[in-house]
Amino acid sequence: MEEIKQQVISLPRLGEPAPPFEAVTTHGILKLEDFKGSWLILFSHPADFTPVCTTEFIGFAEIYTELQKRGVDLLALSVDSVSSHIAWVRNIEEKTGVKIPFPIIADLSKEVSFDYGMIHPEQSKTETVRCVFIIDPNQIIRTILYYPLTTGRNMQEILRIVDALQTTDENRVATPANWQPGDMVVVPPPNTQEMAEERLKQGYECVDWYLCKKKL
Amino acid sequence: MACISPDGKPTESGAKMLRALKSGLGSAEEIAGEAALPLFRVRSGLRELTQAGLAGQKNDKYEITEKGKELAK
Known part of the structure; x- marks a missing residue:
């Protein structure tokens, strides 16, 4: 009888150091450590050129300035290629006038996706679900949100969490x-x-x- | 490559970083301020410029090389 082996990958947990990575992005090769000293929101989306993801990218672009005021960088991820990402952000700008100012990881090898537990096979075996990791300036994971493929994220809630975390730290x-x-x-x-x-x-x-x- | 084009010439952001290095700025934070680029982009870019022989690193400070000065013109 053929033995079926299933790899069990531990998901990151709150309070733990964020898993390090070196990844190809639309802004060049970036490492997690490049963001040290800043807050970072690392978020995944299922695929480029899809409707819900497009509304989310526009949403993230709309809160980008507010995030910058709070010392927060944004980094997106999907398992599409850099060429696909570039074509998609150009298309978003052309069709909606919204410029996407943040880098996007092209995680073709799925290394980062697996390390962060972004692939949930019962949702999709090939795409990342809608994850949000809020990582503090010491690169500790402070918040994890998971949304299903069908539900777009609430940008105001993400801003609210950042405000709450920073208020907690300061006071x-x-x-x-x-x-x-x-x-x-x-x-x-x-x-x-x-x-x-x-x-x-x-x-x-x-x-x-x-x-x-x-x-x- | 974010700082160097396939033809070997610096991109706009690469040129900004080289000019900042040429002016004597040596830390990623200083260069990010001068070049008006996000700090993560500068850290990544400095790695790239160093690998291409356009910048060198001594302790925590970066400096431009002769090859980098040629391209910063």
């Missing part, structure tokens, strides 16, 4: 559900009874000792 706080910049933030829960009692005297807006919010 040592957490952000509550549906938080938007300017809203109150959550004060980390106390670790001791003494800290819990002190918490209630500090002028925070508290539901109880474990849920306190403050203005920044």
Whole structure:
């Protein structure tokens, strides 16, 4: 009986270093380390010249300036060739007037796709699903989003996550559900009874000792 | 190649980086500021210019070579 071997590839996890890569892109050969010191959003799309991906590329181009203001670089990926990527971004510009300012990895070997767990065989054996990896300036994975082939991503949510992560890093706080910049933030829960009692005297807006919010 | 065309001449971004190197700037950060290019592009481009013999690296600083000066004109 023929033995079928299945390679099990561990997916990257939050808090782990992002898997290093050296990849051919529309902006030349880029390594992960080239982005060190900046935030990086690495995202995959299933294929060039497809409708949902085209709307997403336009969406990413539209938030590009906002991302730049936040010190975030964008890097796209699919398993298409550089020639295909170049033809597609030129077509997007020609048909919609939107210039795609960020590089796109041509992952023909699927090396980067496998390292980042971007291929989900039950969705497609040959294409990457819609992944988003938000990587911090120390090249640690801080957020992972996976969307199916049929669902385009929400750019405002991606911006919101970047704002939340940067707010957390700068202020040592957490952000509550549906938080938007300017809203109150959550004060980390106390670790001791003494800290819990002190918490209630500090002028925070508290539901109880474990849920306190403050203005920044 | 992002900085050097198939005909061996620097691209627009390659030429900007060579001019910045020729002016004495040596770090990727300085060159990115002078050339108005993203830092990741400059880091990648400096690797390419070094491999092509147009720039050299000493510690963390880059400098232009004679061959690079010829192309920066």
